[in-house]
Amino acid sequence: MRKTLKDVxxxxxxxxxxxxxxxxxxxxxxxEAREKVLKVAEKIGYQPDAIARSLMTQKxxxxxxxxxxxxxxxxxxxxxxxxxxARRDGYNVILCNSDENLQKxxxxxxxxxxxxxxxxxxxxxxxxxxxxxxxxxxxxxVVLLDRGPKEIKATKVIxxxxxxxxxxxxxxxxxxxxxxxxxxxIAGVTTSxxxxxxxKRALKDNDILVDPELVKYGEFKMEKTRxxxxxxxxxxxxxxxxxxxxEVMTTGALLALNENNVRIPEEIAIVGFDDPVWxxxxxxxxxxxxxxxYSVGTIACQTLLQIINKGDRERTSEExxxxxxxxxxxxxxxxxxxxxxx
Amino acid sequence: MRKTLKDVxxxxxxxxxxxxxxxxxxxxxxxEAREKVLKVAEKIGYQPDAIARSLMTQKxxxxxxxxxxxxxxxxxxxxxxxxxxARRDGYNVILCNSDENLQKxxxxxxxxxxxxxxxxxxxxxxxxxxxxxxxxxxxxxVVLLDRGPKEIKATKVIxxxxxxxxxxxxxxxxxxxxxxxxxxxIAGVTTSxxxxxxxKRALKDNDILVDPELVKYGEFKMEKTRxxxxxxxxxxxxxxxxxxxxEVMTTGALLALNENNVRIPEEIAIVGFDDPVWxxxxxxxxxxxxxxxYSVGTIACQTLLQIINKGDRERTSEExxxxxxxxxxxxxxxxxxxxxxx
DNA sequence: TTGTAGGCGTTATCAA
DNA sequence: TTGATAACGCCTACAA
Numbered sequence: 001m002r003k004t005l006k007d008v009x010x011x012x013x014x015x016x017x018x019x020x021x022x023x024x025x026x027x028x029x030x031x032e033a034r035e036k037v038l039k040v041a042e043k044i045g046y047q048p049d050a051i052a053r054s055l056m057t058q059k060x061x062x063x064x065x066x067x068x069x070x071x072x073x074x075x076x077x078x079x080x081x082x083x084x085x086a087r088r089d090g091y092n093v094i095l096c097n098s099d100e101n102l103q104k105x106x107x108x109x110x111x112x113x114x115x116x117x118x119x120x121x122x123x124x125x126x127x128x129x130x131x132x133x134x135x136x137x138x139x140x141x142v143v144l145l146d147r148g149p150k151e152i153k154a155t156k157v158i159x160x161x162x163x164x165x166x167x168x169x170x171x172x173x174x175x176x177x178x179x180x181x182x183x184x185x186i187a188g189v190t191t192s193x194x195x196x197x198x199x200k201r202a203l204k205d206n207d208i209l210v211d212p213e214l215v216k217y218g219e220f221k222m223e224k225t226r227x228x229x230x231x232x233x234x235x236x237x238x239x240x241x242x243x244x245x246x247e248v249m250t251t252g253a254l255l256a257l258n259e260n261n262v263r264i265p266e267e268i269a270i271v272g273f274d275d276p277v278w279x280x281x282x283x284x285x286x287x288x289x290x291x292x293x294y295s296v297g298t299i300a301c302q303t304l305l306q307i308i309n310k311g312d313r314e315r316t317s318e319e320x321x322x323x324x325x326x327x328x329x330x331x332x333x334x335x336x337x338x339x340x341x342x
Numbered sequence: 343m344r345k346t347l348k349d350v351x352x353x354x355x356x357x358x359x360x361x362x363x364x365x366x367x368x369x370x371x372x373x374e375a376r377e378k379v380l381k382v383a384e385k386i387g388y389q390p391d392a393i394a395r396s397l398m399t400q401k402x403x404x405x406x407x408x409x410x411x412x413x414x415x416x417x418x419x420x421x422x423x424x425x426x427x428a429r430r431d432g433y434n435v436i437l438c439n440s441d442e443n444l445q446k447x448x449x450x451x452x453x454x455x456x457x458x459x460x461x462x463x464x465x466x467x468x469x470x471x472x473x474x475x476x477x478x479x480x481x482x483x484v485v486l487l488d489r490g491p492k493e494i495k496a497t498k499v500i501x502x503x504x505x506x507x508x509x510x511x512x513x514x515x516x517x518x519x520x521x522x523x524x525x526x527x528i529a530g531v532t533t534s535x536x537x538x539x540x541x542k543r544a545l546k547d548n549d550i551l552v553d554p555e556l557v558k559y560g561e562f563k564m565e566k567t568r569x570x571x572x573x574x575x576x577x578x579x580x581x582x583x584x585x586x587x588x589e590v591m592t593t594g595a596l597l598a599l600n601e602n603n604v605r606i607p608e609e610i611a612i613v614g615f616d617d618p619v620w621x622x623x624x625x626x627x628x629x630x631x632x633x634x635x636y637s638v639g640t641i642a643c644q645t646l647l648q649i650i651n652k653g654d655r656e657r658t659s660e661e662x663x664x665x666x667x668x669x670x671x672x673x674x675x676x677x678x679x680x681x682x683x684x
Numbered sequence: 685t686t687g688t689a690g691g692c693g694t695t696a697t698c699a700a
Numbered sequence: 701t702t703g704a705t706a707a708c709g710c711c712t713a714c715a716a
Contacts, residue, residue, distance in 0.1 A: 002480075004708095004709055004710085005709065005710060005711095006709080006710095014686080014687085015686065015687040015688075016687085016688095016709090016710080016711090017686070017687055017688080017689095017711080017712075018685085018686060018687075020710070020711060020712085021686095021711090021712090024711080027685095027712085028685050028686080029685075029686090030685060030686085033685080033686085045476075047452065047455060047456050048456055048709085048710075049397075049456065049458065049708090049709055049710070050453070050456040050457045050458065051393055051396045051397050051402065051457070051458050051708085051709080051710090052397055052692090052708070052709035052710040052711090053709080053710055053711075054393045054692095054710095055391075055393050055394055055397050055691095055692045055693070055694090055708085055709080055710075055711095056691080056692055056709085056710050056711045056712085057692090057710085057711075058692080060393065062436070062457075069422070070412065070418060070421060070422055070425070071418055071419060071422050076412060076413055076418050077413065079412060079437070080411070080412055080413050080439065083412070083437060083438070083439055084439075087438075087439075092436050092438070092453060092457065093436065093437055094404070094434050094435065094436055094437075095421070095425060095435055095436075095437045096425070096429075096434070097422065097425055097426075097429075110389065111392070111434060113389060114389055114390055114391065114392040115392045115393070115404075115434065116391065116392065116393050134387075138344075222619065251619050251620055251623070254620075254623050255619075255622065255623065258622065258623060276620070277564065277593050277597075278593055278596075278618070278620050278623075278624075280597065280600065281593070281596050281597065281600060281620075281624050281625065282620075282623050282624070282625065283623065283624065283625035283626075284625075346692095346693055346694090347693065347694065347695095348693080356702080356703085357702070357703040357704075358693090358694085358695090358703085358704095359695085359696085359697095359702070359703055359704080359705095360701085360702060360703070362694070362695060362696090363695090363702095366694095366695080369696090369701090370701050370702080371701075371702090372701060372702090375701085375702085390693085390694075391692090391693050391694070392694095393692090393693080393694090394692070394693030394694040394695090394708090395693075395694050395695075396694090396708090397692090397693080397694070397695095397707095397708045397709070397710090398693085398694045398695045398696080398707080398708055399694080399695070399708090400708075
């Protein structure tokens, strides 16, 4: 049987109030009483019931995480960051995968609310979510991670996608590429829209027109991207470069290129978003935009904990923390070819 | 303010008992009462407080997951599997990273216990954990994932590591390699020991002696493995092949090999454990043992839920579910070289 | 400094 | 079929 505070109190010969105070170390307790209680608790192996405590204190020391898919390296790393700082402060995390699905996201929001988490870190699947807005209005501490739709009033920890994408595409152009295809995620998701924006700006600044034929959507999926890449390859005038906007899709594109024996970077150059550990091991080593994914997680969680602890005082926290990505140059954009030629 | 059952009951003009029954759809409630309650609940936006409910029902509909590191692809995938089946049954998961650290693991076990999860899926960091044993004795439904120490009496969902390793090493030998180095994880962790066992058996069956110089430990870490691989390279008689026992370490080894311009497979062949999506994109494409990681997760969770729902009846469930890994042959072991020679 | 008693929001019992 | 009322295990006024 599970031991309760009552058991401890009885064995220690004190009231539950005293036992509670002794264990919680607050309020008045005599030294003897405290020691006695602690000893008994230790002896019978008492461990408090967090549920009962939560009902009383209205704190669960749990935070919810809703992301699209833990399997995506960016989120894997971010979640690890979140968990690390949560743990340090005595919080646990509930992990939810929404799969870019608004309904699933909302269902999770519901249980998250019912389970009374102290705060929520979410990477939204769409531009808005009325249920989420309701929760925020209701006072739930929320931090938006990676995706920061304008419509949602909450603290955001995001990446400067426009500049990251700009840098990547500009790099391609500087290396002589002109027909640059882009494989986007899902229109409407902020990260996708922003990376696309960066792409367009880079083209514009270099006096290249956006060719609608060269923009396709991989929907954040490997298989879909594989197909889409094949379409690129089979064009009568295929692109001479590809900008692929996340890691899963980059893998898909690389796979398709590989299967069709397209030589990289001779025939098609490629630059990815996300810089996985294995990027240098590719054939050829992959040039990619590195995101500080772990930091996105740690910062999001630190921010959330601050909001939680600050209480209602500064509810209007609508800070936007923007982290810079960085282009890691290797060989998949034809860096070596270009040098040789020059 | 959060609405409570009392609010609903009052507005609907019934007692909380009736309201509770109407919402929970059990017991006797008249049609009118039910409809009234449901309508009011909907209208005022009532959502039950899971904490209060848990205190009463002694069920949290939450399961704990303790793994070493979500960042390791095997666990990423397994956790996704767990979460998927948990969700279908209305459960949430609390994610904990123990980092192969017994103390951290135990701390997590404590809070997991205090938070009264309905069950636990754990990949143990060591051969035993007295606190875990206590929890199991106490009746907590537990499933051991991936690592199944003999000493722990619980249902286990594991991989046949011996045969996986055997197959990998045997493959190397069949391709003419004799001096096969092995990079292990951490001695004492079942998966490491079992993969090492498979290595030894394969050598033995082929009349090759185990050379202690050729067995090293990467401790499941990329950096450590990088160092260790460098040591291999710098030997006066370096190995002609490497068997690396998980993905993180394989990446480390590959990185070291790459940095030192060791030609794969001409100088050193390599076979890994875990078959990441990017394996075919390596230079050369990586031969590796594929583990059904997602299935390990789904099966572990299904099993756990069965135990939870079965209640105390069949507490002695000590089943051991063993999943088969599979060698995926590509080019990093010199498959092509050998063919040419033959 | 201690103990009694009330309450957190549900569910469950049982008499009406 | 309904509705007081008692749990669930803990915290915390408040009175002693």
